Amino acid sequence: MLAKRLAVIGLGLIGGSVARSLRASGAVGSIVGFDPDARQRTAAVELGVIDVAADSASSAVAEADLVIVAVPVLHTAEAFAAIAPALPANCVVTDVGSTKQSVLADVRRVFGELPGWYVPGHPIAGTEKSGVANSLEGLFRKHRVILTPHAQQAPEALAKVRALWELCGARVVEMEPSLHDEIFAATSHLPHLLAYSFVDTLAGIDRSGQIFSNAGGGFRDFTRIASSSPQMWHDIVRANAASVSTILAKQIAELQAMQAMIDGGRWDELKTVFERARNAREHYLTQIE
Amino acid sequence: MLAKRLAVIGLGLIGGSVARSLRASGAVGSIVGFDPDARQRTAAVELGVIDVAADSASSAVAEADLVIVAVPVLHTAEAFAAIAPALPANCVVTDVGSTKQSVLADVRRVFGELPGWYVPGHPIAGTEKSGVANSLEGLFRKHRVILTPHAQQAPEALAKVRALWELCGARVVEMEPSLHDEIFAATSHLPHLLAYSFVDTLAGIDRSGQIFSNAGGGFRDFTRIASSSPQMWHDIVRANAASVSTILAKQIAELQAMQAMIDGGRWDELKTVFERARNAREHYLTQIE
Numbered sequence: 001m002l003a004k005r006l007a008v009i010g011l012g013l014i015g016g017s018v019a020r021s022l023r024a025s026g027a028v029g030s031i032v033g034f035d036p037d038a039r040q041r042t043a044a045v046e047l048g049v050i051d052v053a054a055d056s057a058s059s060a061v062a063e064a065d066l067v068i069v070a071v072p073v074l075h076t077a078e079a080f081a082a083i084a085p086a087l088p089a090n091c092v093v094t095d096v097g098s099t100k101q102s103v104l105a106d107v108r109r110v111f112g113e114l115p116g117w118y119v120p121g122h123p124i125a126g127t128e129k130s131g132v133a134n135s136l137e138g139l140f141r142k143h144r145v146i147l148t149p150h151a152q153q154a155p156e157a158l159a160k161v162r163a164l165w166e167l168c169g170a171r172v173v174e175m176e177p178s179l180h181d182e183i184f185a186a187t188s189h190l191p192h193l194l195a196y197s198f199v200d201t202l203a204g205i206d207r208s209g210q211i212f213s214n215a216g217g218g219f220r221d222f223t224r225i226a227s228s229s230p231q232m233w234h235d236i237v238r239a240n241a242a243s244v245s246t247i248l249a250k251q252i253a254e255l256q257a258m259q260a261m262i263d264g265g266r267w268d269e270l271k272t273v274f275e276r277a278r279n280a281r282e283h284y285l286t287q288i289e
Numbered sequence: 290m291l292a293k294r295l296a297v298i299g300l301g302l303i304g305g306s307v308a309r310s311l312r313a314s315g316a317v318g319s320i321v322g323f324d325p326d327a328r329q330r331t332a333a334v335e336l337g338v339i340d341v342a343a344d345s346a347s348s349a350v351a352e353a354d355l356v357i358v359a360v361p362v363l364h365t366a367e368a369f370a371a372i373a374p375a376l377p378a379n380c381v382v383t384d385v386g387s388t389k390q391s392v393l394a395d396v397r398r399v400f401g402e403l404p405g406w407y408v409p410g411h412p413i414a415g416t417e418k419s420g421v422a423n424s425l426e427g428l429f430r431k432h433r434v435i436l437t438p439h440a441q442q443a444p445e446a447l448a449k450v451r452a453l454w455e456l457c458g459a460r461v462v463e464m465e466p467s468l469h470d471e472i473f474a475a476t477s478h479l480p481h482l483l484a485y486s487f488v489d490t491l492a493g494i495d496r497s498g499q500i501f502s503n504a505g506g507g508f509r510d511f512t513r514i515a516s517s518s519p520q521m522w523h524d525i526v527r528a529n530a531a532s533v534s535t536i537l538a539k540q541i542a543e544l545q546a547m548q549a550m551i552d553g554g555r556w557d558e559l560k561t562v563f564e565r566a567r568n569a570r571e572h573y574l575t576q577i578e
Contacts, residue, residue, distance in 0.1 A: 230563035274519035284501035
């Protein structure tokens with residue numbers, strides 16, 4: 001058995017999906033959940049995602065042996081501070097934050113050090129939807145989960161969190177938090193900025209109604225991530241600002257180079273960029289989940 | 290009956306899909322096709338997309354009463370010059386080019402004026418794949434086709450081309466060629482530039498192998514169009530360079546503004562952009578095909 005009593009702090013898409021997946025695995029006894037939004041708590045109980053809704057984060061964790069903190073990254077410090085006084089001895093805690101250096105800094109700030117029983121994690125899964133009502137049992141199946149263990153890491157805590165994600169059907173990978181943040185700035189945070197910025201650019205020009213109504217199918221796929229939660233992505237970009245700024249500057253420079261090719265009629269160079277990009281995508285496509 | 294003998298010049302994804310769709314409609318007698326690539330000609334006959342492969346564009350149209358020119362936009366002038374001497378009287382000709390001002394200029398250059406029997410068209414459909422082997426009977430069903438009729442347009446030619454697309458299950462919309470080019474620079478050409486440029490930016494940074502191999506599902510959708518034909522998109526951007534350059538400059542300016550918000554810690558402004566973009570996408574989503 002993974003845990004007698006699992007506590008989920010934050011009943012959104014990810015927290016709800018972890019609860020559903022672990023319940024389906026049969027490896028947890030009972031599941032208690034907390035969310036500051038009473039509607040999410042009620043929905044989580046009604047949907048059978050959790051057994052009991054606690055009325056505070058601290059009471060949720062009071063008798064738990066495994067805790068998953070699944071809150072927006074900017075609420076990490078607040079959530080850990082709330083559970084800190086009530087955490088039982090030997091309880092293992094993990095998180096699902098999309099940035100890792102900021103989360104580690106927040107946890108260190110709350111406890112004065114990185115506790116051995118805390119394991120930093122990030123499941124690479126999600127949809128543009130949010131809220132417990134959109135949570136899915138199979139959300140993590142065949143997806144990666146990145147763990148960024150730290151120097152004070154207790155090996156048995158790491159093993160338990162690894163087992164947690166494997167029970168959800170995920171594949172666990174370990175890496176340094178700085179590499180994690182660089183990778184996700186590039187592959188996830190930057191495309192969200194591009195998608196939001198692209199839609200906003202179109203919305204800002206004259207006749208934008210005619211423009212949107214004539215968009216084709218490629219437009220829908222390309223802009224899907226611009227329907228993601230503005231609050232969540234604000235939090236993520238803010239928590240990973242340095243890495244995001246670096247890759248965004250590179251992206252802008254590349255677009256400026258592309259515009260110079262178009263304005264200068266350097267068509268062979270433009271085609272070379274297109275070819276290089278297509279080849280890179282095709283080459284790596286088999287590795288993309 | 291739409292046509293006794295339909296000629297398709299250019300046996301790629303679009304030409305092949307028009308042939309398949311019109312054959313399925315039962316409204317054409319026979320279909321003759323030509324492509325400069327012998328492999329496409331052979332494949333088109335073997336797949337039953339066309340009845341007969343002609344050995345030149347002029348022989349393909351010699352006995353046709355309806356001609357669809359479905360060549361890369363930069364080959365428009367060449368294709369019209371090739372069929373011009375052999376076109377029978379009363380034959381209606383249309384094209385499928387993704388840009389319209391450049392195609393109209395090319396046709397005018399070949400004939401000295403815009404012939405009444407020529408109807409400019411652009412079906413809003415396609416996939417990132419190319420070639421007659423990827424052509425589909427249902428490709429245009431429930432999709433829009435833009436026609437940009439001109440001042441010399443013969444009404445019965447326009448009616449025939451409208452009927453052609455309606456037989457393919459498409460919905461026909463008419464608009465000015467300049468509006469067409471502005472709309473598709475924004476909704477189609479710009480996202481292709483962004484997708485190619487984004488993948489190329491990632492391919493150019495250190496540890497790009499690790500970066501691509503950790504990309505999530507959103508990455509796949511966002512970059513799908515970067516697998517499109519580099520030659521075709523080179524042609525389209527080149528043919529619509531002025532409109533593309535205008536919207537690309539706006540996009541770069543918006544990204545620079547976004548970077549200034551991140552670097553300046555103006556987080557509320559950043560969230561406002563995200564919210565505006567999400568609202569615009571959600572508002573127009575029902576209109577997107």
